[in-house]
Amino acid sequence: MPNTDRHDCIIRGTVVSCGPDVAPQAGTDALDVFTDGALHIAGGVIRNVGPATTVFAQAGSDHPPVHDFRGRLVVPGxxxxxxxxxxxxxxxxxxxxxxxxxxxxxxxxxxxxxxxxxxxxxxxxxxxxxxxxxxxxxxxxxxxxxxxxxxxxxxxxxxxxxxxxxxxxxxxxxxxxxxxxxxxxxxxxxxxxxxxxxxxxxxxxxxxxxxxxxxxxxxxxxxxxxxxxxxxxxxxxxxxxxxxxxxxxxxxxxxxxxxxxxxxxxxxxxxxxxxxxxxxxxxxxxxxxxxxxxxxxxxxxxxxxxxxxxxxxxxxxxxxxxxxxxxxxxxxxxSLLRTAATAYQIGALYGLPLSAAHLLYLTTRGGAKALGLEDCIGHFAPGMEADVVILDPEASPLASRRTAVTTPEETLFALFTLGDERHIAATYVAGQPVTAHRSTHG
Ligand SMILES: [Zn+2]
Structure with a gap:
């Protein structure tokens, strides 16, 4: 494994990713959900993913810094x-x-x-x-x-x-x-x-x-x-x-x-x-x-x-x-959140409302499969490249109100319906938090 570098971290939050070939109306069982979960990232890749207690125990006492996003969803880029x-x-x-x-x-x-x-x-x-x-x-x-x-x-x-x-x-x-x-x-x-x-x-x-x-x-x-x-x-x-x-x-x-x-x-x-x-x-x-x-x-x-x-x-x-x-x-x-909301509406017109699991699949793992990259990106597993997005349901009053008391799956669905770039709390590329640099243009 690579040596610890300054970007190694443990991201803590509600960790959600999906399995392969998620059906249009698949339910929670198509999702890997750790409500109090963690991703241990080392050298730009995922070293460990699972319940926070397990990830911290396996990381040992000298674990890298923790980026605490409890209350938010941690999903693949x-x-x-x-x-x-x-x-x-x-x-x-x-x-x-x-x-x-x-x-x-x-x-x-x-x-x-x-x-x-x-x-x-x-x-x-x-x-x-x-x-x-x-x-x-x-x-x-x-x-x-x-x-x-x-x-x-x-x-x-x-x-x-x-x-x-x-x-x-x-x-x-x-x-x-x-x-x-x-x-x-x-x-x-x-x-x-x-x-x-x-x-x-x-x-x-x-x-x-x-x-x-x-x-x-x-x-x-x-x-x-x-x-x-x-x-x-x-x-x-x-x-x-x-x-x-x-x-x-x-x-x-x-x-x-x-x-x-x-x-x-x-x-x-x-x-x-x-x-x-x-x-x-x-x-x-x-x-x-x-x-x-x-x-x-x-x-x-x-x-x-x-x-x-x-x-x-x-x-x-x-x-x-x-x-x-x-x-x-x-x-x-x-925004692929907004794009997914439109996909849902088209599915609904055909009598096939797409589930939260399927919308997450379309925005992550389905794209990875289309590009032949399912072993690199699109879901969380040890060895995968650490592209990560933090979704914040409290970033707008309406989404915050709607998701106040819900399951992770319902919160995900609400964000695929109500969400936009305001709800992107952070984006990590290969394990590094990135800040969008606004270009100067005029
Ligand atoms: Zn085109």
Whole structure:
């Protein structure tokens, strides 16, 4: 075991994490709850977790400092598996559905990333905002500019976060300044992959934006890169909006459906994360599950753009690996608590209200599974990386009133309904408490 360092600590509070593959309506038995619990963190990883009395006894009399959060919930760091750093700057933009929204808001914001200073400053702000909201890991889209991925991954490295990101590949159907070429998209992605993939806690994600903005030649190149580097992620969008789905049908008339385009080019596999997956048949969902691909469920963005409701009961019944995405800037909040509240509401519309255990699963372990990181992050066990969030039910009068006399599970559910960044009392990255540094911007 590593020697004690100045960041070793014991976090005491109501420790809650969840088991593998938590069903949508699973109850308390799907949760590991220690009401007076403790996490012993040493060298950035969890050395011990359990009842406080046991953890203190096993730590001995010279145990490291105690961070006392009794009365608060201690949960794994949140994992956001679909979001766009450059779109931070156009969150809360009015009035369009997906394709018009891209042209009116997203593409102009991404064009401003041609300036490396804009990319750098936005990436710094973005990472601080993630941490302020308790998100310690994320799968992030940059822009077409290679330096956008550099800026995101540098900002993550400076904060010790486990993050994956990629430059977008787009060689058609977007403004000229945002186009790479089939060849340069692959060459730049390969260079970034070599520079960043596996550097500390960082991972590279091969990132064709979505089928309409990549030529078949570029998608072929993306598939070849994916074959060259099977441990890299693939991230893209799939079946978000009906007009988009119809457009894909026109652009790829040979494909059985939208998913079949990505299948043909070798982009559907473990470590491939597809955002949205709304307008899909059960058979297509089954194929996604069979190939080991995962879905980023982004309910806030889906409602904001009027894209539709993901069929959560079918998705869950087919066992498609699913995590949550805020999808900034179509999504309306960096908070996975708020995003989970919207997921609950969509489940409720389908007659499947999601339990507290499942909402915790979606925000932590489900995301870890989608990223192939269940042995590193997403739940508490000895040897896991110590990314931790402290949830404070007393941070707002209403949540405080609602949770005054409840079980840990009820408190968790109340925070998934009422909570936001105010309720994040502290965020730990690899065992270190981090303070969000507000970027200077103006
Ligand atoms: Zn997106």
């Amino acid at each position: 949140f994992i956001d598996i679909h979001t766009h750093c450059p779109q931070t700057n156009i969150i809360a933009s009015y009035g369009e559905a997906l394709l018009a929204w891209l042209h009116r808001y997203a593409f102009p914001a991404e064009e401003r990333f041609a300036d490396p200073e804009v990319a750098e400053e936005t990436a710094q702000f973005f990472m601080d905002e993630l941490l302020r909201n308790g998100t310690t890991s994320a799968l992030i889209m940059g822009t077409v500019h290679a330096h956008s991925a550099d800026a995101i991954l540098r900002a993550a490295r400076a904060r010790g976060m486990r993050v994956a990101a990629g430059k977008l590949m787009m060689d058609r159907n977007c403004p000229e300044p945002l186009r790479d070429t089939a060849a340069s998209g692959v060459t730049q992605s390969r260079e970034l992959l070599r520079r960043w993939h596996g550097a500390g806690r960082l991972t590279y994600a091969i990132s064709p934006r979505f089928a309409p903005t990549s030529s078949e030649e570029q998608l072929t190149g993306a598939g070849q890169l994916a074959l060259e580097c099977p441990e890299a992620y693939v991230q893209t969008h799939l079946a978000e909006n009906t007009a988009e789905v119809a457009w894909v049908g026109e652009l790829f008339p040979w494909a059985e459906d939208y998913l079949a385009v990505y299948e043909y080019f070798g982009l559907v596999r473990p470590g491939a994360v597809f955002a949205h997956c709304i307008h899909m048949t059960p058979a297509a969902r089954q194929r996604l599950a069979d190939h080991g691909g995962a879905t980023a469920f982004a309910p806030s963005a889906n409602l904001f753009l009027g894209s539709g409701l993901m069929d959560y009961p079918t998705q869950a019944a087919l066992g498609v690996t699913t995590g949550l995405g805020t999808d900034i800037g179509a999504g309306t909040s960096f």
